[in-house]
Amino acid sequence: MGGQDPAGRRRSSPRRGAGDPVKALLHRHRALCERAVDPLEIAAGLEAHGVTDRTAAGLRHRDVFSLAEELYARVPRVDEHRPHPEPAPTPRVRADWALLALLPGTVAALTVTGVRLTQGRPRLLLAVAGALAVALALRLALRRGPLAAPSRALARRTATGTRAWTCWLLGYALLGDGLLRAVLDGGPHGLPTGTAHGTWPVATVPVLALALATAPAAWSTHLLTTGARRRLAGSRGLEEFTAAVQPLLLGTFALSLGALTGLLALCGTVLGEAAGYPQALTLGALLLLARLLAVHHAPRGAGPALAAAAVAEAAAVALVLAGRLPGCAFLATPVDALAEVAGPGGVPALACGAAALALLFRAARTLTRASAHAPTGDPE
Amino acid sequence: MRIGLLTEGGYPYVNGDAGLWCDRLVRGLGQHEFDVYALSRGRRQEDEGRLEPPPHVSRVRTAPLWTAEEDGVAYGRRARRRFAERYGELAQVLCAGPSGRAATGPDGPDAVPGLMADRFGSALYGLAELARDEGGLVGALRSDTAVRALERACRAPGAHTAVRGARVSDLLDIATHLERALRPLSLDWYGDDGLGAADLCHATAAGPAALSGLLAGHFSDVPLLVTEYGARLRAHYLAAGPEAATPAVRTLLAALHGRLAAEVYGRAAIITPGNAHTRRWQERCGADRARIRTVHPGMEAARFTEVGEAPDRADPHTLVWVGRVEPAKDLVSLLHAFAEVRKEEPKARLRVVGAPAGPEGAAYLGHCKALAAQLFPDEAEGVHAVGDNPVCFEEIGGPEAPTLADAYASGTVVVLSSVVEGFPVGLAEAMFCGRATVSTDVGAVVEVIGGTGLVVPPRNPRALAEACVALLRDPERRERLGAAARARALELFTVEQNVAAFRGIYLEIVSHCPVRRVVLDESGEPLPFAVPAEAHVPGRWTGPTAQVAGRRGPGRVPGATAGTTPVRATPLKAPEGAR
Numbered sequence A: 001m002g003g004q005d006p007a008g009r010r011r012s013s014p015r016r017g018a019g020d021p022v023k024a025l026l027h028r029h030r031a032l033c034e035r036a037v038d039p040l041e042i043a044a045g046l047e048a049h050g051v052t053d054r055t056a057a058g059l060r061h062r063d064v065f066s067l068a069e070e071l072y073a074r075v076p077r078v079d080e081h082r083p084h085p086e087p088a089p090t091p092r093v094r095a096d097w098a099l100l101a102l103l104p105g106t107v108a109a110l111t112v113t114g115v116r117l118t119q120g121r122p123r124l125l126l127a128v129a130g131a132l133a134v135a136l137a138l139r140l141a142l143r144r145g146p147l148a149a150p151s152r153a154l155a156r157r158t159a160t161g162t163r164a165w166t167c168w169l170l171g172y173a174l175l176g177d178g179l180l181r182a183v184l185d186g187g188p189h190g191l192p193t194g195t196a197h198g199t200w201p202v203a204t205v206p207v208l209a210l211a212l213a214t215a216p217a218a219w220s221t222h223l224l225t226t227g228a229r230r231r232l233a234g235s236r237g238l239e240e241f242t243a244a245v246q247p248l249l250l251g252t253f254a255l256s257l258g259a260l261t262g263l264l265a266l267c268g269t270v271l272g273e274a275a276g277y278p279q280a281l282t283l284g285a286l287l288l289l290a291r292l293l294a295v296h297h298a299p300r301g302a303g304p305a306l307a308a309a310a311v312a313e314a315a316a317v318a319l320v321l322a323g324r325l326p327g328c329a330f331l332a333t334p335v336d337a338l339a340e341v342a343g344p345g346g347v348p349a350l351a352c353g354a355a356a357l358a359l360l361f362r363a364a365r366t367l368t369r370a371s372a373h374a375p376t377g378d379p380e
Numbered sequence B: 001m002r003i004g005l006l007t008e009g010g011y012p013y014v015n016g017d018a019g020l021w022c023d024r025l026v027r028g029l030g031q032h033e034f035d036v037y038a039l040s041r042g043r044r045q046e047d048e049g050r051l052e053p054p055p056h057v058s059r060v061r062t063a064p065l066w067t068a069e070e071d072g073v074a075y076g077r078r079a080r081r082r083f084a085e086r087y088g089e090l091a092q093v094l095c096a097g098p099s100g101r102a103a104t105g106p107d108g109p110d111a112v113p114g115l116m117a118d119r120f121g122s123a124l125y126g127l128a129e130l131a132r133d134e135g136g137l138v139g140a141l142r143s144d145t146a147v148r149a150l151e152r153a154c155r156a157p158g159a160h161t162a163v164r165g166a167r168v169s170d171l172l173d174i175a176t177h178l179e180r181a182l183r184p185l186s187l188d189w190y191g192d193d194g195l196g197a198a199d200l201c202h203a204t205a206a207g208p209a210a211l212s213g214l215l216a217g218h219f220s221d222v223p224l225l226v227t228e229y230g231a232r233l234r235a236h237y238l239a240a241g242p243e244a245a246t247p248a249v250r251t252l253l254a255a256l257h258g259r260l261a262a263e264v265y266g267r268a269a270i271i272t273p274g275n276a277h278t279r280r281w282q283e284r285c286g287a288d289r290a291r292i293r294t295v296h297p298g299m300e301a302a303r304f305t306e307v308g309e310a311p312d313r314a315d316p317h318t319l320v321w322v323g324r325v326e327p328a329k330d331l332v333s334l335l336h337a338f339a340e341v342r343k344e345e346p347k348a349r350l351r352v353v354g355a356p357a358g359p360e361g362a363a364y365l366g367h368c369k370a371l372a373a374q375l376f377p378d379e380a381e382g383v384h385a386v387g388d389n390p391v392c393f394e395e396i397g398g399p400e401a402p403t404l405a406d407a408y409a410s411g412t413v414v415v416l417s418s419v420v421e422g423f424p425v426g427l428a429e430a431m432f433c434g435r436a437t438v439s440t441d442v443g444a445v446v447e448v449i450g451g452t453g454l455v456v457p458p459r460n461p462r463a464l465a466e467a468c469v470a471l472l473r474d475p476e477r478r479e480r481l482g483a484a485a486r487a488r489a490l491e492l493f494t495v496e497q498n499v500a501a502f503r504g505i506y507l508e509i510v511s512h513c514p515v516r517r518v519v520l521d522e523s524g525e526p527l528p529f530a531v532p533a534e535a536h537v538p539g540r541w542t543g544p545t546a547q548v549a550g551r552r553g554p555g556r557v558p559g560a561t562a563g564t565t566p567v568r569a570t571p572l573k574a575p576e577g578a579r
Helices: A006-016 A021-028 A030-035 A039-048 A053-058 A064-074 A095-100 A103-117 A120-141 A153-184 A204-212 A214-234 A238-271 A277-295 A302-322 A329-342 A346-366 B019-028 B043-047 B077-096 B099-104 B113-134 B137-141 B144-155 B168-181 B208-220 B232-239 B247-267 B276-284 B302-309 B331-344 B358-375 B404-409 B425-432 B445-449 B461-472 B475-492 B495-512
Strands: B002-008 B033-040 B057-064 B200-203 B224-228 B270-273 B318-322 B349-353 B391-394 B413-416 B436-440 B454-456 B518-520 B547-549 B569-571
Touching: A021 A030, A021 A064, A030 A039, A030 A064, A039 A064, A039 B232, A039 B247, A053 A064, A095 A120, A095 A214, A103 A120, A103 A204, A103 A214, A120 A214, A153 A204, A153 A277, A153 A302, A153 A329, A153 A346, A204 A214, A204 A238, A204 A277, A214 A238, A214 A277, A214 B168, A238 A277, A238 A346, A238 B144, A238 B168, A277 A302, A277 A346, A302 A329, A302 A346, A329 A346, B002 B019, B002 B208, B019 B495, B033 B208, B077 B113, B077 B137, B077 B144, B077 B247, B113 B137, B113 B208, B113 B247, B137 B144, B137 B168, B144 B168, B168 B247, B200 B208, B200 B495, B208 B224, B208 B247, B224 B247, B224 B495, B232 B247, B270 B276, B270 B495, B302 B404, B302 B425, B318 B331, B318 B404, B318 B425, B331 B349, B331 B358, B331 B461, B358 B391, B404 B425, B413 B425, B413 B461, B425 B436, B425 B445, B425 B475, B436 B445, B436 B461, B436 B475, B445 B454, B454 B461, B461 B475
Parallel strands: B002 B033, B002 B200, B033 B057, B200 B224, B224 B270, B318 B349, B318 B413, B349 B391, B413 B436, B436 B454
Antiparallel strands: B518 B547, B547 B569
16 A cells, blocks of 8 residues: 555545554554565564554554554665675774884894894794794784684684694795705705805895885775775675675786895895896785785695695605605705706795695685685674 | 473573563472473573472473574585575565465465465475575575575565565664574474473463474474463554554564464464463464464462452542553543542542553653642641641552452452553452442453453443442442452462463374374383373372383384384483472
């Protein structure tokens, strides 16, 4: 019964007389009736406003429920398709995580300076202390802000393995290339001296650049999160959302890789060493993707990918060593060939690159789903 | 008999609602063995601790409703398809149409009214079976598969108009809510060592607690008793106001809770509403009238005995109002009514006893005090006396009203002016105190007072004033009404009647759904009559070496299977004296 058109109102008015009491009630509770999703909601609302069965009986109804049904039928539903529903509260840039993200880079830079300025035993102590400090700073930086993992048991359980593999990969970035070169040359003939020269050179540039890149990674992830929230509020369908998030994901990913490239160039110039772009960039991409997946509740693929890269690196060194055994020279052949073509940096570049590519495919599939960007946090 | 007591946000937590009632029930029915299965509503509740259960509560298991950990189970292809099918079915049913009408109305959108309810039930139990077989339901309910199924259901041709325009954020919202509502499905309570071993599930509310009971019924044929002191569905509607979410989300949630309530009411062996108002909501949601027994809440009568038995020594001109101060109590209307009373009875005084409920209540109390000061100037006996206001605001524990009973005793007529009320506890207390009452016709007031006090329409100060004046002027009538009220309260609202009613209902349910467990004696032979519905003997009933073969043991047809090996023989649990 359309109460809103004038003709309908004229027709219905004689039946109830001039003072239609239901209409007065309807007028009083119009907002309730317009926004109710079913008659029971109107009934609950009316009762909360003191309408009882006796009131309903005065309005020629059996009970509040049948009165509510009449009201539900008489009031047209308000079409509440707001053109732009307000997006979910986006995480704001906060000083704590913005500053914490700078911490690993700062500590790493201080450590590198210290190592450069000292000699002998103090250098070793400083290097070990610096490595521990960087690890600690990284942990702190990843606890807050956009790179913080959701606090779920599943994430916590997988985190230990991931952390170990990450440490191994970073350690290889620091020492691995020098070790592989030394092993290929029949060494190693001594322990690393902490410089980029000698028999076992240490590559500080990639690690320093990666530590510094924590900040741009946090910022680009923040961009991804806010952008995804905005698209979440604006999209009508899941396909539309996926299509909108894909360029955003790839864009922010490219942005942080670009920042890493810049940092590598800068560090290389300042320290006067080779930057080692391929291995550092692939490792940076791998670590960033693994973190993104963990942040968005899809940490399953990340651990195995990190593990695979780490095992591949270890295997390369082990194969060369095994090749020295009598009759096993063939074992070293593939690594030899790769090192000849791309230098010792080719091994980690290949390992991390393949793993990063796999994770990129996975991220492009899972991180573009709406469920990966669902607001977290259970209400308490 | 072993009772599985299912609670949500209540017993055994210290600050739970209905905790006191559950505690009295459990303590009052010492002849049965209780297992308490509690769902907690928040971290604060868990931190505040629990009540110490009596010794015949053999086990307390709890699960949080407010948070859930994924167990890390990733579904394989087949399990994922099974999940997608069932979840999709559930989503389709919820998107199909308004639940309230489909559940009861003959002219609902679905041609066969029971069909949708059947589909809902099978989808629900399907998901529960999946959770039992594979685990990992929490993760699955949050997964992309679930969101996609929701989107498909919302865009399907028969879907409700309100959900057709659901956006991605709405879909995620709905998925989150569904995950929270279906959390009891992932619990590990339904095995033979849990609810499966109970003879009766007693849910203290429809909703998640009753959902656990439904699953116990589905997996192990345990009968379900549902007690509600306020309709859960109505609470949902009032909590989820129009501002809470978009129409699409609210529509789907209303459908979910409506269907769930209908399923619970449909499957429950007995439903016990606390008052007629709740009963009407339950009937509306599809409860069968034949299975409804109204059990009024019980109150401790002893603390009012002294006041109730003693003759009325209060000042014959004093009206008293007792309760928690909040806008729904409509004290403004009471003050206006009192102004009218003062015109007729200049000596009348009004005492408002109660603490404000929350910041809103405090603001309302301030408003009422200002209004009282405005309406009634301070007055004194003579030119030389210090005056005071005829309306005074006090709190329980103050010098004027040290206890609740004293507060009631301080007035000769107790007034209740609420516009909204569930079960009016204050009114029942006034009845225990033997006071004549004037109350507004809201909630369960008429049902409680039943002719032993005066009832006026809500929001009508003049009618309230007239009733008060009539009682103030007629001491004999006051006395008569007060005595009748006390007699009625002692008959209906005592703890004893409440516990006795539940004791009878337990036995009634067990008489329909008899205990099928078989107790084996030392030689492994079934022991007839070893599991009586209730027993009042000191010590153990069945002896220490007796064994119980589970529900599905040889006990299905005891005579035919005597002598065969029991399928699952488990030793009896420790405190067996109450069996």
